[in-house]
Amino acid sequence: MRVLTNRQMKEAEEQAMRRFGISSMLLMENAALNIVNHIEKNFSKKKKIAVLCGKGNNGGDGYAVARGLFARGYNVGIYPFGAAEGSTPDCKTNRLSAEAMGIPFEDDFAGLIGGADIVVDALIGTGLSRELSPELESICAAVNACGGYVIAADCPTGVNSDTGERYKNAVKADVTFTFHRPKAGLLLFPAKENVGKLRTGSIGIPDVITEGPQLGILTKSEAAKMLPPRDPDSNKGSFGRVAAFSGCDKMTGAAILCLGGAYGSGVGLAVGICTEKCSETVRGSLTEAIIKTAPDEDGCLTPMAYETAKEYINEKTTVLVGPGLGVSPSSKALVKTLVENIRGRLVIDADGLNCLCGFKDILRNAGGDIILTPHIGEMSRLSGKTAAQIKSDPINTALSFAKDYNVTIALKDAVTIIADPEGRAYINTTGTPAMSKGGTGDVLSGLIAGLSAQGLKSLDAAALGAYLNGLAGERAEKKAGSRGVLASMLCREIPKVMDRL
Secondary structure (H helix, E strand, O other): OEEEOHHHHHHHHHHHHHHHOOOHHHHHHHHHHHHHHHHHHHOOOOOEEEEEEOOOHHHHHHHHHHHHHHHOOOEEEEEEOOOHHHOOHHHHHHHHHHHHOOOOEOOOHHHHHHOOOEEEEEOOOOOOOOOOOHHHHHHHHHHHHOOOEEEEEOOOOOEOOOOOOEOOOOOOOOEEEEEOOOEHHHHOOOHHHHHOEEEEEOOOOOOOOOOOOEEEOOOHHHHHHHOOOOOOOOOHHHHOEEEEEOOEOOEOHHHHHHHHHHHHOOOOEEEEEEOHHHHHHHHHHOOOOEEEEOOEEOOEEOOHHHHHHHHHOOOOEEEEEOOOOOOOHHHHHHHHHHHHHOOOEEEEEOHHHHHHHHHHHHHHHOOOEEEEEOEHHHHHHHHOOOHHHHHHOHHHHHHHHHHHHOOEEEEEOOOOEEEOOOOEEEEOOOOOHHHOOOOHHHHHHHHHHHHHHOOOOHHHHHHHHHHHHHHHHHHHHHHHOOOOOOHHHHHHHHHHHHHHO
16 A cells, blocks of 8 residues: 655645646545544443544545534534634635534633543644644643543544654544544554554545655555466475575574564575574574574684585575675675675565675675665664664665665664665554564564565565564564564464455
8 A cells, every 4th residue: 555745635626626636625634534424333422522623635625524513413512722814725615604503612621621532633633743832732731631532634643644653742632533544653653653543544536656756564465466377387496595695603693583573474495504503503493494504703604605505506695695694804804705706586574784884885796686674773884874864864865875885775663664775665553562583673674585586576585574474473463472483483373364454
């Protein structure tokens, strides 16, 4: 499903009006119907409803909601924030209609809110990019303290629906009805905490092409279509191979987890290239994997590991480097060798990214198809941006780095952003805080490599991998609780998630 920025949404509305003759008043009426129908389906007419209306078109949505509810027999009161003279034309028209119908307009905001069972927030909507005024802050704080069921029209007041920023006293909604398509910032933290349950309501706009980044989220049906097929007439060679340069003497578990993630994806064969000491541990824990012992220096793999493993690398192989690799002169030289020599697909994760920092410019001229999977700290080291800068605008951070260095990137955080050099990106919607444990990223890198080896393009492999990894974490949480999930559990849950899809 497509996701839009505020600018793209405005362009879509303009095209709907200009190309298809759909009036802005009709769009507003359709938007209001989503909220009216929700309230009618879930609440009795005994409930008292307060509708808070601003001066812009979002306020116009609010007045239309009030009209619709009043016409259906609900006890509705309107709080108008601002004079009619300063309102947009459509907002003013709907306001005058509400007045003509005899809907009560309340100047006593505290009294209206205090007695309300349901509050509809239609004060600002999308487009906010600065702190709220003191007066709006006070209103939003009162909404949050009122104890009523809060519905936000398009976007909770005080939230930046492009970047996911949240300003002081932003409204905390129980449900947000966003219109036509989800807005990018509503899917990101910290704004996501204020959104509540996000619902996307149709307002009659046809799908149109808009300028700017092509953003999306995966739905279950879309994810299912992306799954690699399992032909009955197949063998292990039919499903590709992952060759993972992973594991140093001090970090053997990462090698086990990334290989487990690869096998969980359905890949035909997973090969681990490890130090001798690491190999002993991996062989005892993952009997299915082929383990190749490679030369090491001070417990870390050297560039000779690439020569050692060449027999396993062909057009059906996706190479993975980084989980448990360690950071040393020899491991840095290995990562450089792989980037310079790979002609197929290469996934770089964890210490592979830390090794890459000193010579990342070689990515621009790499002959292979490269996927990077950094968390925020690794992205900070790669990009030179602070963690705060990255978290304040993760979508554009990922898109600009992907374009600049000609890579696909999965920027991991509570919400993972996947972007490619062509300006396409996915916002991952699955996962749980229970996955905030060491090793879950190692599983993800193996899963992405496995999907790539089975023929998925880099953007699809990374997006589907993040989606499946998150679903696996959600399933594991149901079994182990919010604190008991271990990364190894994901390896077992991933195939089950795929089968359920």
